[in-house]
Amino acid sequence: MSRAITIDEKGVFSDFERLSKKRKKEVADFVSYLKVKEEIEATKEIISDKDFLKSIMAGDEDFKAGRVKKWSEVREDV
16 A cells, blocks of 8 residues: 655755755756656656557658648637
8 A cells, every 4th residue: 555755845945945055956966867767757658658659650750741730720629
């Protein structure tokens, strides 16, 4: 059974404010790393779905072949 994770964001930001400039830079670098890691994981999840990947590739081929509509035309139907 999974447990809910609670984060004291105010405490985290308060602690961050007390860090030296060097440590703040390390935190910023780590946050950047985590952001990229999360994006890579999301990309891996998408490309592991073969049907979704085929759909993306088909859309790319449609775009290259000029089979596209203007957003203003599509928006009218939405």
